[in-house]
Amino acid sequence: MSRIRFILLGLLVICITTLSFGQPSKCTNPGGGISLGGTFNVTPQQACLDYTSSSSTISVSGAVGNTGGALTNLGYIFDFKEGDDIVFPTTSQTTWTVSSPGVYWILQGGNENSIAYVTCKAVEIIQTEAPDFTISQCGATSITVKFLDTPKNRKHGKYRIVWGDGDQSFSAQVTVWPHEMAHTYAAAPASPPQIEALYTRGSTNFVACTSTSPVFLNGFNSEPRISELEGLSGGTSSKITMVDGLAGSDYIIEQKPKNGSWVDTGKKINRANSSTSANETITGLDGTKEYCFRLKTVDACNNVSTSNEVCTIVPKATIVSSKIAKLNWNSPDPNVTRYAINYSESPSGANPNTGAPNTPTETSYTFDALDCTKKYNFGLTAYLGTTPADRVLIKSPFVLVDPATTPKFEPKVIATVSVSSPTLISFNVFEPNAREAKYIFYRSEGGSTNFTKVKETTENFYNDQNVEPEKQQYCYKVEYQDQCGNSSEPSPVFCSVFLTSNQPNTLNWTPFVIPSPNTSPVEYYVEIVDENGNTQSVDLTTDITLGVKAQIDNILNNPNALGKAKFMIKAVQRVPLNVNGSIISWPFTCNSNIYTFITPAQIYVPVAFSPNDDGNNDTFSAKGRFIVTYNLEIYDRWGNVIFESNDIDTGWNGTGTDGVTPAPPGNYGFKIFGLDPAGQKFEKVGSITLVR
Structure with missing residues (x-):
């Protein structure tokens, strides 16, 4: 058969063990004619689990019968519990792997001289844990380790501290909590102490297991440092992250309005040995104000020390136009090395991106790709320090930008009004990016403040053809709308140069x-x-x-x-x-x-002429400048016109109306008239003497 039931074979025995608590009843009174007897060895009798091991292997050996003889039909039951049957496998198992702490019972069974014997032994699996403690420092050379009153520590019997300067200390069996151990160094310690918890057993309090010393991940014997300050919930909360400092020590969180006085927030922050950082959140802040935070501690000698001071960022978003939003903020620290802007669509978080201002000292950021059908979340991060040892991050709360619910956009402030021709004025609105969805143009004339709407268009310019720019000045304004219908304020007045x-x-x-x-x-x-x-x-x-x-x-x-x-x-x-x-x-x-x-027409005429063909003053003609049209009429003494010309270069040669017969000498009247370049009429009337 595959199993041997000792009850049937008469091989039951009763356990004998050094531990009695929790012992199954069949280890002391198996009944059914089965006897208690025999013994065996368990190695180890106390096994230790720590952070480096997840299991422990238990071995049994040295089995003997009640009278010291060898056993037949030898077998073991590991992890034997109250109510279990005494059933052994056909093969003898001598090792067992345990991965959880606790007290386990092992039952041995066998025959000696045809009598069935059983006996039990217990094994304890101890889970070691680093102790809960705080370290306080008094000056540079004296420290006190306080072991706290916690359930974990109450499993410890003693403590051992290797101070790091060649000395070590053992505590007595601890019965009163909390328990303190102090040490004074000859000089400031260069390395942290090794702190071990000892698990003691028995009347002699022998050490069964020793915990691994906790690793001081950072900050032993150093001041605490705020490494990150993050604004939450619109700036009504701030999350503070601390690094360095003494692990396990409480640090008071103080706050003040920027340029105000420090007050205790009533909250403390404490970094565990197993952590590189700790954080705490301060609530109840005014999201419109800037705050500064620091950490404070008082050592055993009442010496006060404080951490670095870190201040919040309160960004303000302004929608400048339907395409542009501008983020402005005050610098939280003069040592900021750079800023980064994080933004995404809200509330989906789609299209996340990061931008940065042009220079580390610039405290504004312009986003020029707004879509009025979407909302946006903008956040700002300031970086201080250049190495991990001194780096600080300051994160602002997110600012919601909703172009569809904005008040009126800022007006356009760059535009030109230029005369293109005697009947055309061009009004051009400067757009550094894409044009707006709609422009509404207004015009006034002659310096009037009464503006009339003249055009709505998708173009960012207006060519005004119903004008007379040489007669008067024209002024213009413009408003614009985005595709969601949000409007801007009217622009300032832009006028032509008259x-x-x-x-x-x-x-x-x-x-x-x-x-x-x-x-x-x-x-x-x-x-x-x-x-x-x-x-x-x-x-x-x-x-x-x-x-x-x-x-x-x-x-x-x-x-x-x-x-x-x-x-x-x-x-x-x-x-x-x-x-x-x-x-x-x-x-x-x-x-x-x-x-x-x-310049008006200029006319010059002689007072006399002599048409005798001597080549000198033979005709009567006018000289002049700035004449557009010209007419000359010559009159005799009775007022009759005897000569006409509309060419200033063609004069009267002293003949009669037939142009051949010489006119008698004497005085003749003349009239010169026409138009100057301005279209103005000019006229000159006088007399000329004809000499023969």
Whole structure:
């Protein structure tokens, strides 16, 4: 058969053991004619489990009968419990692996001299654990280790501390908790102590197991340090992460409003030996205010020490336009080495990304890809320190940006109004990125403050063709909307540069204004315009008036001059723009209307002439400049017209109406009339003497 039931074979025995607590009853009174007797060895009798081992192997050996003889039908039952049957396998198992702590019973059975015997022994599996303790330091050379009153520690009997300077200490059997062990070094310790818990057994308190000394992961004999400060719940909470410091020691968390006074938060932070860090969350903060935090401790000598001071970041988001959101914040520390911006779509968290300002000291960030149908979460991280030993992260709470619920967008502040022709003005709105969904343009005339809507369009410019820019000034405003219908504030007023003359030989014009901040003074280029529309710059000024007599005279002295001197103003305003991360002074240009100085027709006539074919003063003709149309009439004494000409180069040769018969000498009347370059009529009436 595969199993031998000792009850049937009469092989039952009763256990004899050094441990009685929890012993199964069949180990002391097996019954059924089975006797107690025999013995065997268990190795080890106490086994230890620690963080390096998950199991322990138990061995049995040296089995003998009740009278010391050998046993037949020898077998063992491991982990024998109350209520178990005494059933042995056909093969004798002599080892057993245990992975959980506790007291286990082993039953041995066998026959000696045809009598069945059983006996039991116990084995204890002890799970060792590093003790719970705190370390306090008094000055640089004295430390006290306090073993706390915890269930874990109450399993320990004694403690051993290797102080790290060649000395070690053993405690007596601990019966009162908490228990303290102190040591004074000759100099500040260079390494942490090794602290072991001893598991004692028996009346002699022999050491059955020893715990592995806890590893001080960092910060023994060093000041605590806040390594991370994270804003939560819109800034109403702050999570503080501590590293370094004495493991197991309580550190008081203090806070203050930035530039305020320190107060105790009532919370403490404590880093366990098994952890490199610890954290605690401070609640009840005002999310609109900045706070600073530090850790404080008082050692056994009442010496106060504090950690580094770390302050929160409170970012503020502004929707500048339908495409642009701007994040601004105050620097939490002058030693910030860089910032990073984290953002994603909310609440899905889609499309996460990270951007960074251009320089470590810049405290603003512009996001230029808003979609008004989506919401966004923006967070900011500041980095302090350059090595892991001094690095600090400060994380702001997330800021929700919802373009669809924003108040009116900021207005456009960069635009130009330029005269393109005598009947056309172009109003152009500067867009550094994509155009808005819709623009609404408004216009006023002649300096009026009454603006009328003139056009709605998807284009960022308006070509106004219903204008007379040489007669008056035109001003414009613009509003815009995104695709969700959110509107902007009206822009400032942008006006054409209106060029005129308030006194002879002087140009006057209205200023060119771009209300964007940090603009430079406007440069006005005074340009001459020829009859073909070509321009030539003749002067540069930052004023809005200029005397141009010399320029006019120079034009009129040209033999081909038509009595007109045309001028135009080209205004240049430089505006600082961020182009690919660099600030560039970008020139914006507009043209004024053309203003024309017109010189009246100039006519010169002789008082007499002698048509005798001597080649000298043989005809009566006028000389002049700036004449567009010309007419000459000669009258006899009775007022009859005897000669006409509409060519200034064709004069009267002193003949009668037939153009052949010489007219008698004497006085004749004349009339010269026509138009000058301005279309003005001119007329000159007088008399001429014909000499024969």
